[in-house]
Amino acid sequence: MSLCWAIYGRVRGSTYRAQTPELLLSLTLLETSADPEDPKNIPQYRKLVKAIRWLGMKRVSNKVMPIMFGSTFLADKLRKSDRKQWLTMLQSNRKGGVVKATMGVIERTGTYEQLGEITTPTLIVVGDEDAATPYAKSERMHFAIAGSKLAIIKGAGHTSTVEEPDQVNQVLRQFLESCA
Numbered sequence: 253m254s255l256c257w258a259i260y261g262r263v264r265g266s267t268y269r270a271q272t273p274e275l276l277l278s279l280t281l282l283e284t285s286a287d288p289e290d291p292k293n294i295p296q297y298r299k300l301v302k303a304i305r306w307l308g309m310k311r312v313s314n315k316v317m318p319i320m321f322g323s324t325f326l327a328d329k330l331r332k333s334d335r336k337q338w339l340t341m342l343q344s345n346r347k348g349g350v351v352k353a354t355m356g357v358i359e360r361t362g363t364y365e366q367l368g369e370i371t372t373p374t375l376i377v378v379g380d381e382d383a384a385t386p387y388a389k390s391e392r393m394h395f396a397i398a399g400s401k402l403a404i405i406k407g408a409g410h411t412s413t414v415e416e417p418d419q420v421n422q423v424l425r426q427f428l429e430s431c432a
Contacts, residue, residue, distance in 0.1 A: 278431040279374045280424065283382055283410050285389040286364040286396070289357050301354050309350060310343045317342070322381025322409025338414065367396035374400040375427040377420065379408030401427060 289297070303312045317326060317339060325331055374397050378390035387404065394402040403423040408415040 276372045278428065279370065279372045280377065280427070281374065281390075281393065282377045282420075283379065283385050283412060284393075285385050286362060286367055286393050287389060288360055288362045294358050297354055297358050301351050301358075304347050304350055304354070308347055309345050313339055313343045318409075319384050320409065320411050322379055322383075322407065322415060324381060324407035325409060325411075325415040334414075338411075364392070364396060367393060368398070370397045370400075373427075373431045375423065376400055376402045377405060377412065377423060378402070379405045379410065379412040379415065381407065381409045382412075384410040403427075 300312060300315065303315075309316075317335075320342070321335075321338070326335065376390050376394050376397075378385065378387050380387060390402060394400050405412040405416050405419045405423070408419070413420050
């Protein structure tokens with residue numbers, strides 16, 4: 253599997269291939285890792301897959317919420333309606349899609365060795381409460397990508413764009429302006 257660094261990259265022209273990084277103007281990596289999944293997490297994810305297959309998303313959604321969201325968001329009394337909305341959306345996901353996504357996490361290969369090849373201006377964003385992709389993984393990518401910038405979103409977990417959209421927008425705006 254080649255680097256998927258174009259997912260959040262601004263692309264010059266209409267096509268992109270991983271073999272042509274010169275087409276990217278900038279690259280933003282949100283809540284991601286270049287490493288395979290930590291072997292310690294794989295058994296719990298396999299249990300989650302089994303539970304989803306047997307019970308469906310509704311029955312396991314409360315176990316998924318702390319993976320997807322940080323403790324600040326989950327405990328904030330003022331965000332109760334937001335949590336309820338996201339829980340409803342999570343529960344409405346098709347179990348086949350969730351199983352495939354979770355298996356993708358379990359089975360993904362690392363791309364860390366390729367990070368040194370990135371010369372595109374890069375911003376790495378991580379929530380300080382991200383349980384799924386902790387800060388250390390983002391810091392590791394930051395040190396491997398020359399000149400990259402690392403932004404920590406305070407009070408956010410693995411879904412910082414939902415939990416703290418203003419902070420995310422601010423760091424994106426500053427980064428993109430610095431690339432212009």
